[in-house]
Amino acid sequence: MQRLSRTSAWPVHGRQGIQVLEAQLQACSPIPLMGKAGLATAQLALALAPYAQRIWVAAGPGNNGGDGLEAAMHLHQWGKAVRVSLLGKAQNLPADAHAAWQRAQAAGVQINSELPASWLEDMGPLDLCIDALLGMGATRPLSCEMQTWVQAINRCPAPVLAIDLPTGLNPESGQLLGDATDTALLVQADHTLTFIAAKAGLFMGHGRDACGQIWLDCLGFRDGISVPPPQALLNDSKPRPIKRHASHKGSHGDVAIIGGEAMAAHGMGMTGAAVLAATAALHAGAGRVILSLLSGQHAESVPPDLMQREWQRLDLEKLHVVCGCGGGQTVQSVMAEVLRRSGQLVLDADGLNAVAQDDKLQVGLRQRTDAQPTVITPHPLEAARLLNISTTEVQSDRLKAAQNLADQLRCTVVLKGSGTVIAAPGQTPRINTSGNGRLAIGGTGDVLAGLIGARMAQGLGAFDAACTAAAQHGQLADDWPPNKALTASRLAQRLA
Numbered sequence: 001m002q003r004l005s006r007t008s009a010w011p012v013h014g015r016q017g018i019q020v021l022e023a024q025l026q027a028c029s030p031i032p033l034m035g036k037a038g039l040a041t042a043q044l045a046l047a048l049a050p051y052a053q054r055i056w057v058a059a060g061p062g063n064n065g066g067d068g069l070e071a072a073m074h075l076h077q078w079g080k081a082v083r084v085s086l087l088g089k090a091q092n093l094p095a096d097a098h099a100a101w102q103r104a105q106a107a108g109v110q111i112n113s114e115l116p117a118s119w120l121e122d123m124g125p126l127d128l129c130i131d132a133l134l135g136m137g138a139t140r141p142l143s144c145e146m147q148t149w150v151q152a153i154n155r156c157p158a159p160v161l162a163i164d165l166p167t168g169l170n171p172e173s174g175q176l177l178g179d180a181t182d183t184a185l186l187v188q189a190d191h192t193l194t195f196i197a198a199k200a201g202l203f204m205g206h207g208r209d210a211c212g213q214i215w216l217d218c219l220g221f222r223d224g225i226s227v228p229p230p231q232a233l234l235n236d237s238k239p240r241p242i243k244r245h246a247s248h249k250g251s252h253g254d255v256a257i258i259g260g261e262a263m264a265a266h267g268m269g270m271t272g273a274a275v276l277a278a279t280a281a282l283h284a285g286a287g288r289v290i291l292s293l294l295s296g297q298h299a300e301s302v303p304p305d306l307m308q309r310e311w312q313r314l315d316l317e318k319l320h321v322v323c324g325c326g327g328g329q330t331v332q333s334v335m336a337e338v339l340r341r342s343g344q345l346v347l348d349a350d351g352l353n354a355v356a357q358d359d360k361l362q363v364g365l366r367q368r369t370d371a372q373p374t375v376i377t378p379h380p381l382e383a384a385r386l387l388n389i390s391t392t393e394v395q396s397d398r399l400k401a402a403q404n405l406a407d408q409l410r411c412t413v414v415l416k417g418s419g420t421v422i423a424a425p426g427q428t429p430r431i432n433t434s435g436n437g438r439l440a441i442g443g444t445g446d447v448l449a450g451l452i453g454a455r456m457a458q459g460l461g462a463f464d465a466a467c468t469a470a471a472q473h474g475q476l477a478d479d480w481p482p483n484k485a486l487t488a489s490r491l492a493q494r495l496a
């Protein structure tokens with residue numbers, strides 16, 4: 001068993017991959033995998049709460065419930081006061097789970113069919129709650145009874161250990177089961193012990209909030225087991241480019257930011273977005289940063305380190321161009337040329353909306369050559385516009401949406417949000433595990449775009465630049481002092 005760290009590129013598998021692994025693991029295991037899963041759960045429970053005396057296990061109608069029953073038996077045998085609430089009838093449990101129920105009963109574990117309310121008082125305050133209601137078999141919306149039990153777990157003041165995944169979570173998307181929107185229908189765990197392999201939903205959407213610390217037990221994985229191709233890898237934080245002593249400003253690349261529509265255009269001034277991206281590129285160490293405001297104005301209150309130039313005067317072929325930030329509709333008029341000529345390109349926000357609205361620009365993006373690497377950084381709504389689908393559809397399969405975009409537009413895609421996905425043609429997608437809700441404010445996306453531009457300018461390929469930047473951007477937010485407001489401009493200034 002291991003604590004899933006952010007520094008390793010763990011493979012992530014979907015239901016099919018887990019089933020393929022499960023069949024092989026079961027074939028070479030003398031005992032049912034459920035026995036191993038239950039023992040691992042009990043051991044983790046003991047390690048997390050060594051002094052716990054009163055433990056409640058909420059067991060569901062499938063094999064996840066069976067894992068809970070196995071764990072309950074061990075904890076009971078180790079002297080803990082364990083109560084199991086079993087949702088559903090024991091005779092309807094699948095075979096392995098039914099066997100686990102029989103063993104737990106024979107060992108003397110108390111198994112009720114009600115929630116603890118009726119028997120909790122004589123037991124005293126709980127020290128630990130184990131969520132064994134639903135695991136990988138959960139696909140449909142929660143039944144009314146299951147909803148009540150999930151809410152009871154969330155009311156429980158004791159720490160919660162979820163088996164395989166927190167009940168209510170779609171393990172593949174990180175959304176709520178059945179596209180529910182009420183997060184009261186999702187167990188909020190302090191720890192999640194997942195089995196066999198990491199699942200995408202634990203690291204995306206609501207999974208980031210609901211899982212707590214994630215642990216992985218591969219249930220006896222060994223050499224010789226053939227591993228299907230993973231759906232994705234967790235984004236390990238790659239080292240940033242080192243600046244050599246024998247270098248000069250020309251060695252670290254030139255970044256040009258094109259964006260920042262004028263106030264007059266639509267009554268909205270958006271120069272700030274372009275300034276944020278430029279500030280990010282500057283602090284991230286690009287050799288030179290040029291700000292090209294589409295407003296045509298010279299911005300006064302910007303770092304003096306930035307050069308300002310009209311976009312028509314940019315030597316686009318030689319530059320690492322970051323285009324779109326605050327570009328409004330004005331950016332549409334420059335897009336064809338930017339796509340055709342820019343040496344390396346990061347396309348964000350309004351630049352992406354322009355592409356979504358114009359087939360010719362999509363062709364222009366697709367026709368960029370291998371010598372013109374491109375990264376696009378859509379948030380889910382921008383991705384939905386580009387794919388001509390709804391945001392809900394994007395969020396229900398973020399890995400697929402990002403890969404489809406990458407393949408259609410032949411570029412690296414950074415699909416932002418909780419669990420940013422980085423995809424590119426011919427690459428296994430990465431799921432970024434750093435970052436948090438404090439980034440959900442205006443301007444942090446502009447900072448990310450500028451940061452990616454700087455990393456490309458420093459010599460990283462498009463995919464590596466996107467992966468490194470996403471990891472660093474999120475890590476900064478994770479390390480941010482709790483009592484200090486996180487703003488996009490502060491974030492940009494803390495880059496290095």
Ligand SMILES: NC(=O)C1=CN([C@@H]2O[C@H](COP(=O)(O)OP(=O)(O)OC[C@H]3O[C@@H](n4cnc5c(N)ncnc54)[C@H](O)[C@@H]3O)[C@@H](O)[C@H]2O)[C@@H](O)CC1
Pocket residue numbers: 018022023033034035037060061062063064065066067094133134135136137138139140141142143146163164165177195196
């Ligand atoms: N796949 C494996 O190799 C292993 C699986 N194990 C456990 O087994 C779990 C998967 O077991 P199952 O496939 O039986 O699935 P689950 O135990 O997740 O759920 C299936 C049961 O829940 C009911 N159900 C599904 N969705 C529901 C909803 N929304 N509301 C109410 N009831 C619902 C189903 O009718 C079925 O009875 C894993 O998550 C893991 O905990 C472990 O025993 C170890 C090995």
Ligand SMILES: Nc1ncnc2c1ncn2[C@@H]1O[C@H](COP(=O)(O)OP(=O)(O)O)[C@@H](O)[C@H]1O
Pocket residue numbers: 349379415416417418419420434435436437438439440441442443444445446447448473
């Ligand atoms: N809940 C969240 N958890 C983690 N990262 C988030 C979350 N919400 C937003 N972010 C990150 O913050 C940034 C926001 O970008 P974006 O939506 O383009 O905003 P803007 O255009 O205002 O800069 C992205 O990097 C995104 O991944």
Ligand SMILES: [K+]
Pocket residue numbers: 064131132133134135162163164165166167
């Ligand atoms: K569970």
